[in-house]
Amino acid sequence: MNVEEYIASGILELYVAGQLSEDENLEVHGYALKYPEIMKEIEEIEAAVLALGKTVSPGLRHNFEIISDIIDIQKETKVVELGKKDVNWSWYIGWAASLLLAVGLVWMYTQNQDLKKQIQVTETEKQTLEEQITNANTSLEKTQELLNTIRDKNITVIALGGQEVSPDSYAKAYWNKQEQKVFIDAKGLPEPPNGFVYQVWSLKLDPLTPTSIGLLEDFASDQNKVFTMNNPNESEAFGITLEPEGGSESPTLEQLYALGAIAAP
Amino acid sequence: MQLDLLVKKFQAKDVAAFERLHAMYAENICGVINTIVRNDDLAQEICQDVFIKVWNNAESYNPAKGRFFTWILNIARNAAIDEVRSKSYKNNKKNLSADYFVGILDHGSSAESKVDAIGLKKLVKALKEKCIQVIELLYFKGYTQKEAAEELDIPIGTIKTRNRSCISQLRKNLKL
Incomplete structure (x- = not known):
């Protein structure tokens, strides 16, 4: 690069005036560092402008103390501002605390709702349990009643054996002849298929005369499977057949599930 | 450095x-x-x-x-x-940009009080008016070359060279 030409171009004067673009400034700065002549030229231009500026100065004293005072005050002011910020902390803490409180309240409310729900659930469970206890008591009473009944001295026990249709089936009849009642224990019978029902017959053997004494209704839902029915007949045997719902006039012997004769007294 | x-x-x-x-x-x-x-x-x-x-x-x-x-x-x-x-x-005050700072030296009491005011006055007086104008616009008032060219009603290409020769003149005067 021709340094003299560069200097003569007037670009350095514009550089000191601050009239160049950012790129041009960087370029001049680079050349100034590289070529001492350019640096010297810049300094002389600057000195000339400085000297000219002085001619129009107000001529009042340039007291640096005023400026350093202001700088000091600024520093102090900054410290005071920090202090103010400390005061502001309480403001922030206040808001943070109330926010926390609000969140806390919402949380407590939810917790409360949950507890209420739990109490309801427990209440329901308790009711169910009480019902179960009542049911158990009732069923216990029934069982005892049943036990008492079959322990009665007038009771005749008849075992009804399984027949061809269902050899494994069995049943028992407890007959109180005086009270004309028969209790059928049907625990040994399979559940009847849908649309069918067991029918109990009192039988006379010579000649064979069946008389219906009742149906084992609601077989599946009866837990004890002990059914009470009236029997005014002079029975010699009992039989249980499977009949279409509602029962039949006469027994369907092909569906005879259990049969047992009464031992002669 | x-x-x-x-x-x-x-x-x-x-x-x-x-x-x-x-x-x-x-x-x-x-x-x-x-x-x-x-x-x-x-x-x-x-x-x-x-x-x-x-x-x-x-x-x-x-x-x-x-x-x-x-x-x-x-x-x-x-x-x-x-x-x-x-x-x-x-x-x-109104409309201050019209005249150039030579005026300050001419009737400014402050400049008078300065020890080297007379020397500085010489410095400025030794400059041609068109030099004072271009230097003041570019350095002291921050005009761009284009703005200065319009203000002084000269081609923009002239600004750079005139500024260069005016600053050179100022530097010479300083050494006197």
């Missing part, structure tokens, strides 16, 4: 370095402000504010992007122009 070091120290918030830089530039910068506001006391006040601003913005100066003097000069020019544009100032 010494200036570079001073500027570096100043940027590191060294008050002593700042004081030396202030001593180097304050009078000149105040003068530049005065060419714009044309009021000694006001110029002095703005000048102080400018140096406070310079201190507070120390870290924003980048040596690669220009001379330290140019940086302060720019801050000072802007502060002075802002002042002139503000309403309060408009009420005090």
Whole structure:
């Protein structure tokens, strides 16, 4: 690069005036560092402008103390501002605390709702349990009643054996002849298929005369499977057949599930 | 190199370095402000504010992007122009840009009080008027070359060369 030409171009004067673009400034700065002549030229231009500026100065004293005072005050002011910020902390803490409180309240409310729900659930469970206890008591009473009944001295026990249709089936009849009642224990019978029902017959053997004494209704839902029915007949045997719902006039012997004769007294 | 070091120290918030830089530039910068506001006391006040601003913005100066003097000069020019544009100032004085700063020397009592005022007067008087115009516009008032060309009604290409020869003349006069 021709340094003299560069200097003569007037670009350095514009550089000191601050009239160049950012790129041009960087370029001049680079050349100034590289070529001492350019640096010297810049300094002389600057000195000339400085000297000219002085001619129009107000001529009042340039007291640096005023400026350093202001700088000091600024520093102090900054410290005071920090202090103010400390005061502001309480403001922030206040808001943070109330926010926390609000969140806390919402949380407590939810917790409360949950507890209420739990109490309801427990209440329901308790009711169910009480019902179960009542049911158990009732069923216990029934069982005892049943036990008492079959322990009665007038009771005749008849075992009804399984027949061809269902050899494994069995049943028992407890007959109180005086009270004309028969209790059928049907625990040994399979559940009847849908649309069918067991029918109990009192039988006379010579000649064979069946008389219906009742149906084992609601077989599946009866837990004890002990059914009470009236029997005014002079029975010699009992039989249980499977009949279409509602029962039949006469027994369907092909569906005879259990049969047992009464031992002669 | 010494200036570079001073500027570096100043940027590191060294008050002593700042004081030396202030001593180097304050009078000149105040003068530049005065060419714009044309009021000694006001110029002095703005000048102080400018140096406070310079201190507070120390870290924003980048040596690669220009001379330290140019940086302060720019801050000072802007502060002075802002002042002139503000309403309060408009009420005090009107239309100040018309004449050039030779006027300040001619009837400014402040310049008279200065020890080397006579020498400086010579310096300025020795310059041709068109030199004073172009230097004042480019350096003290911050006109761009294009704006200066329009103001002086000369081709833009002339500004650069005229400025160069005027500064050379000023430098010669300084050595007298």
